[in-house]
Amino acid sequence: MGVLTKEFFARFNINEKHDIFFETGTYNGVAILNLLKNNDIFEEYHSVEIDSARFQKCSGLFSNNSRVKLYKGDSADILKNNLSNSEYDDKKIFFWLDAHWMGDSGEQGTTHCPLLDELESIKQLNIKPTIVIDDLFFMLNRDDPRYQNPEDGSKLHNAKHWPILDEIKTKIYEINPDYEIQLSLIEGREDYLIAK
Ligand SMILES: C[S@@+](CC[C@H](N)C(=O)[O-])C[C@H]1O[C@@H](n2cnc3c(N)ncnc32)[C@H](O)[C@@H]1O
Numbered sequence: 595m596g597v598l599t600k601e602f603f604a605r606f607n608i609n610e611k612h613d614i615f616f617e618t619g620t621y622n623g624v625a626i627l628n629l630l631k632n633n634d635i636f637e638e639y640h641s642v643e644i645d646s647a648r649f650q651k652c653s654g655l656f657s658n659n660s661r662v663k664l665y666k667g668d669s670a671d672i673l674k675n676n677l678s679n680s681e682y683d684d685k686k687i688f689f690w691l692d693a694h695w696m697g698d699s700g701e702q703g704t705t706h707c708p709l710l711d712e713l714e715s716i717k718q719l720n721i722k723p724t725i726v727i728d729d730l731f732f733m734l735n736r737d738d739p740r741y742q743n744p745e746d747g748s749k750l751h752n753a754k755h756w757p758i759l760d761e762i763k764t765k766i767y768e769i770n771p772d773y774e775i776q777l778s779l780i781e782g783r784e785d786y787l788i789a790k
Pocket of ligand 1: 596617618619620621622623624625642643644645648667668669670692693694695696701702703704706708
């Protein structure tokens, strides 16, 4: 539910240049569109989407922009296979981890929320990137029916697929024990975890 505005970067003191914005869950491309319009923090924009229709739509949207690179697939796999390359060793990367079940996805991965697998893939890179996790309320309220979709059994939200906060923090500290972790939780407006 979060939006990466100029105000967000100022509030969390993320002002220095990053080489790469890496998003999981491209959806309709709006996060990249906003950043391209309103920010000059990033050199390149990478994003991965599992849903074919969404991937194709966004591929059209950014076809003329060489700074945007889109991947079709499961986020944890793409992170592992496409970033585990020495060319990224000295890059400053900002991860916007936002891939998860939405109730209306045509395709989804083996889990409704690949976050722990994504963090494990990032751990293999041996770097200390900035990490922002969006939609934390889904994880903090995973047993709350307001965050589920009882209307459609085939796409039913499966609470067990969502990690709890302690698991998320443990995995982040495995990437690097020096991370400072902040939460920003404002019901109806934003629900971020920021690790710097
Ligand atoms: C909340 S939306 C992303 C919103 C977008 N990041 C933004 O800021 O506007 C979640 C997206 O994650 C995608 N998704 C779900 N599971 C995924 C996975 N395992 N790998 C990649 N994308 C996934 C969904 O299809 C959906 O488009």
